[in-house]
Amino acid sequence: MWAIIGGYITVRLANKLTKEFVSLGDSLLLGISSGIVGGTCLNILTVLSFNDQENKRFLIATLKNNWPKDHPIPDFSNNLASIFFITCIFIILVTIAFSVLGGYLALLISKRKPNNMTKQ
Secondary structure (H helix, E strand, O other): OHHHHHHHHHHHHHHHHHOOOOOHHHHHHHHHHHHHHHHHHHHHHHHHHOOOHHHHHHHHHHHHHOOOOOOOOOOHHHHHHHHHHHHHHHHHHHHHHHHHHHHHHHHHHHHHHHHHHHHO
16 A cells, blocks of 8 residues: 555656656656665565564564475575565565556546646
8 A cells, every 4th residue: 555655646746846747657667666665665674674583583483384284394594585585576566566556546636637627
């Protein structure tokens, strides 16, 4: 939800600062950049929160408890860095997708607004 709001706010601010309507391509690029910034901030907070040994042990225990019973349990302590890397990439991609959606919604809403004002 916060990614959609971030993309929305980015496009709305661009509309207000440029005092003209942002094109579809520009709004999508603004959504992508908003998603990259938001996803990177979220990743930094996540990595910092799991920097503590207690949190690492909790994460490994959770992974072991939720691992499928018919598969052998791998050594998560050796694979934790790769798990974090893949998770960070996934978070950025999902954040970009939702921020682009928010930027597109802002474009649709801002295009409707002047038409309603001219009819009155």
